[in-house]
Amino acid sequence: MADVVELSVPKSNSTIRVHTGLFIDNEFVPSVDNLDRISVYNPSTAQILCTVTAASEKDVDIAVAAARKAFRSTWGKNVSGFERSRLINKLADLIERDKQILAELECLNNGKPVKIAREFDIGDSIGCLRYYAGWADKLLGQSIEIDHKNKIAVTHPEPVGVCGQIIPWNYPILMWAWKVAPALAVGCTIVMKPSEITPLTALKLSELVKEAGFPPGVVNTIPSLGHVGGAALAVHQGVDKVAFTGSTLTGRKVMEAAAKSNLKKVSLELGGKSPHLIFESANLEQAANWAVLGVLYNTGQDCTAGSRLYVQDTIYDKFVTILAAKAKEHSIGDGFDEKSGGGPVVSKTQYDRVWNYIELGKKEGANCIVGGEKRTTPGYWVDATIFTDVRPEMTIIFGPVLSVGKFHTEQQAIDLANDTTYGLAAGLHSTDQAQCHRVSSALEAGTVWVNQYNVLYNNVPFGGKKQSGIGRELGSHGLEEYISTKAVHWNYGENIDWPL
CATH class of the missing domain: 3.40.309.10 (Aldehyde Dehydrogenase; Chain A, domain 2)
Structure with a gap:
């Protein structure tokens, strides 16, 4: 069991209890390499709040292996859309239950006002999870007419597999929800790398993932320095897709690493000067x-x-x-x-x-x-x-x-x-x-x-052109980033003799 800290909440007598280890296979664990810990600051005071475990490349390997095992056994195509929907909705319920605690933790670590975090970021995150929970049992394939009376072709939307997800510090909870919700809805498993600046709410959300009843290995959280955890996910042969939100410079590195490893699927939401x-x-x-x-x-x-x-x-x-x-x-x-x-x-x-x-x-x-x-x-x-x-x-x-x-x-x-x-x-x-x-x-x-600005909705796609990214988040388009479409050609009748 990894360490736990209790953080004092200003203007109240309450504290927030947070695990500071890595979350792998539904347990909080120390790094296998016992690396130096990451110092986490309160930007309102410039004082250290606590330290958290920094994942090593070996820890990334362990987290990816846990995600792969879950994908092949207790998640992926082994769980119905109805069950995925139920669990995602349960997670949304728990976040709603704990939204004041999460908002206070977000304020301590990110500086975002509690009211803004609670009413907007966390409110939208709950909505995002519920939106994609509604999609989990509605993923449809096609039956395609082909030019033969004894054959049929059908398509199946399948989860991509193990997803490395790298999120930024400006919206720690909201970006977590944007990444996690569509991936879980289609049946992917996740290795989440939160920003080393703002890892605390991702760790707190990991507690709720376990409480909601998700099988071990479905969601794993590995706080780490970017050049360790993020880079390791981008090049990892066991990762099937990487989703990144952050700077254009880092996005280029992620895409290059993905191309040089196993040509994994990549989606990038990058910067802008709008x-x-x-x-x-x-x-x-x-x-x-x-x-x-x-x-x-x-x-x-x-x-x-x-x-x-x-x-x-x-x-x-x-x-x-x-x-x-x-x-x-x-x-x-x-x-x-x-x-x-x-x-x-x-x-x-x-x-x-x-x-x-x-x-x-x-x-x-x-x-x-x-x-x-x-x-x-x-x-x-x-x-x-x-x-x-x-x-x-x-x-x-x-x-x-x-x-x-x-x-x-x-x-x-x-x-x-x-x-x-x-x-x-x-x-x-x-x-x-x-x-x-x-x-x-x-x-x-x-x-x-x-005649408005900065208003987003969970059912409307979001993403960039030019050097602001590749792919889309939110809406039905957000599901496509986590789906691999399989075509099945079925000959159920005539035996055709080839002329060769």
């Missing part, structure tokens, strides 16, 4: 609300963040005034205060990176009209920051930082929006319906929001 266009016909109050949400939600640590805001020159000054006022109302503060709209950024590395780019933006001549000053309190705090007069060549980055530029014509707006190697998301605001159709069609992004 454009958000405000046309002169837009409802300016509404557009400003969505623009603030689009870049400040999750403290800007969002791959779809609308960090490149372009405003038509005829309304630029008026809109910027409204925008600045709304951004100043956004509360970034104590995550255990139910009124907080955002928390700190997740780590010192992220904090230093954001501030370096804020300072660079000032040096390059952008005009900082909101924020841009450091707090003196402990923790990795970055307040809402807005730069205006931003030119396309300026380098301002990921975080609660919005860059605002101008455009004159519709075509210029489209060109500015598409002038990027990324294509994850984009948004536009206009009351001209014809313009909405033209521009949404022209934008090179996997998701386009019209």
Whole structure:
């Protein structure tokens, strides 16, 4: 049995009990190599919360073997869709039961406010599990007509097999659900590698996997450093598919490793520098609300963040005034205060990176009209920051930082929006319906929001174009990433003599 820690919850007398070992075969275990442990921080205070076991490559081998055994014996095609649905729904029920505990743990480890984690991330995660539980017994094959009276061809959707899943630190619970739910629904087994920065909720969720009644080896959790666990999953001959969410640079490495090993199936949800266009016909109050949400939600640590805001020159000054006022109302503060709209950024590395780019933006001549000053309190705090007069060549980055530029014509707006190697998301605001159709069609992004921003639904596919990824998550499209279609050709009658 691996170690357990008890973490104190601020503003209450409660504690949260978390296992800190590896979760393999439904048990929490130490590393076979007894490697150094990973330090886990509270970004609100910059203090260490605890340490967790770091998996070695040998531990990855053990976890993959457990997943393979389960796939061949107690899961995969050995369990009906009805039973998979029942267990996934049970897991959703347990998460709903423990959503306050999970939200508090997410706040401690990630910095996300408890209310945001509970009502949005965890609420959507429960919905995601229930959505895919509904699919588990509805996976259909086809009967295909062929040119012979005594033959038939049918297709069977089958689970790919053992899936390595690598999730990021910005949505630790939600990304866990996005990966786990469709894989379990079709019958795959899982080796989950959470971010080394935010491993605690994945470990807590592993407890619920066991409590729900999933057989040993169906879900395994291996906290580790990225160059160990993630790399080992990408090259592992026993892994049939790898799903990764994170940076484009790391995504390339995952895809290269998968190609060089066993040509395993790969899906990648990668980064973005998403454009958000405000046309002169837009409802300016509404557009400003969505623009603030689009870049400040999750403290800007969002791959779809609308960090490149372009405003038509005829309304630029008026809109910027409204925008600045709304951004100043956004509360970034104590995550255990139910009124907080955002928390700190997740780590010192992220904090230093954001501030370096804020300072660079000032040096390059952008005009900082909101924020841009450091707090003196402990923790990795970055307040809402807005730069205006931003030119396309300026380098301002990921975080609660919005860059605002101008455009004159519709075509210029489209060109500015598409002038990027990324294509994850984009948004536009206009009351001209014809313009909405033209521009949404022209934008090179996997998701386009019209008169809204950053709103996703479990039944609508999500994914990127260009260097923002391969494959889709959510909706029925998310199932396809975990399915291998088998074609069966059946001769049930005539014996045909070959002419050779």
